[in-house]
Amino acid sequence: MTAVMMLAAVFLLGIDGAAVFHLERTLPLSSNSTSMEQLIARDRARHARILRESTAVHGVVSFPVYGSADADLFGLYYTKIKLGSPPREFKVVIDTGSDVLWVMSNTCVNCPRSSNLQIQPTFFDTTASSTARVIPCTHKYCAPFNQSGTAWCSRNGQCGYTIRYLDSSATSGVYVKDEFHFDSLLPGSGIANCSSAPILFGVSTYQSGYLTSTDFTVGGILGFGRGDLSVFSQLSSRGLIPRVFSHCLRGEGSGGGIFVMGKVLAPGIMYTPLVPSQSVFFHLSFSAKYVFIVITMHFAKKKAKF
Template structure:
């Protein structure tokens, strides 16, 4: 992973470089023997309702340092704030300690050469260039924020479940972004600030793909995002064995976790929406993706307005619309019988949604309202449907890259989940690993609601 191995000006590999590669391969083989087919547990905190994101903690480098990163299935690259960075936030109102990665302070960091396969892969998901023999990248996100940096390789310390709720540390080398130039409020402000973004997409450079390619874990993971007034949940890499999961195929040859959404039903009424409305186009537009980096949800305009009009026709509650957000004058927390359930009909499976999966509660002076958390995609200048945290919360969602499918079921996110390590099933509990020894789990941000999503890694900019 240190480049081509060609000595400058020759057509062969030097003896010294050959020896380095043999040592590297031996060390990797020993590591694989230790953690082959491991079940990796990542601590999870956050909330779609009060915080607007879910985050985990990663331990990187030697000596190991802790970094808090947003969990994002809508992008691929892991990147963390890195020196020198003048605009990186130094504190967070999430009450978590922030940390800036310093390549000079870790003994196991390696440069990723411009000639490496990782750098060539980067060019398929990001703007990239070669500067001083280092592989630079540039990402733009859907909220207008951007990040720029260069690739490095360092050691990730994993918490692996070796028996039911028994954890053992293991290590794996991963390639990630050293992000030294961030722009945009979401990446530079102390408001809900974290140390970076953990891309868990389906492309080669995502962490889950790297772990699988290195025979550390299987290429399958699951999350259960506890929502509403709770927080945290479960985020685990492994073969989930829970009965009751239903699956829909991932669409082939797509960059994201694209699925085939076919219909939407409001109550007992299936909306008159042609399935072609949800289809992906050759230019990358259209389609439906699962994205934990998006707080709310977006639907292509024809589908959204069919849903919106049908919803208003069956709800006998006064409402107001301000700045394209519709809120209902209803203060009770019990939505049963007042707001209908919604069903998303996919190829081969259906997802049943409660009103809390398309509404959020908003405090207004001395009372409260319930407001629509779904928006037309044109409001974010996009032409695709995105299922964010508001839809995915309180469900066990499985991303099975091995078999090209996504599964889900309603689930108590504080319950144990059965995960196979290849030789037997393990029970993994939520927060089996403490996300922070000093975390009080008391968020200081108050009620936060977002009508646009956080990250969409396909939006890139040129360096």
């Protein structure tokens, strides 16, 4: 079977002006005075310097990807995230077709308690996290949710939500604000620095449809859509990461891959701007000389204030 590698890298441009730089030659004009080994060594040094400079300016958050598109193995891709204080690990499906990150509540009445994927689901307990705060209907954070048409006010004044998916399954719960933990690369090195930031996400107390099945149960869904509620939009709106992401989904063997929020300047990585469109999706365009599987992504058009 031919290995299939899916690679997508997207960034949003916001440049109003232009800059002119004068370039000077660092190598002599004579090609005989510089060996190929020297050229390769200098090129590697240049790329290393670019990587150091890029991580010094931009944050890079990396998540390992597990699973496979092969229905006989997983039929989905998921990653691991940590929420709360103390942090707890949750395995969540990566979904570019929705915005909200949600995990299952420990009080959920019909959430699957096991998974045929041999993954033990983790449940979120708002009382067990010292930094968890349930969002009330009167809070300013609830306004964007109500505008999206997915939010509602519960009897006890909490900001609730109902999210419906194309397969007719749905999830309902309350919005919570808590710490989202992630590893970011330290400037000038490949060492990961543990960081955290408060984000808004859903804690589901009710599931319906396919989400009640144990066939593909993980622990929640990481919405990576264009809306203001996506984790990417929340982190980038605060300046914690640039509005750039990339991911590589491995299609052979046991699958897996990598998912990166932030821009990495490295040999072999190409970034492409989003194609302007009136669609609810953002589309990508690639050069014909490269072979890609076309993927649609979507992002927030403006910064959200969280």
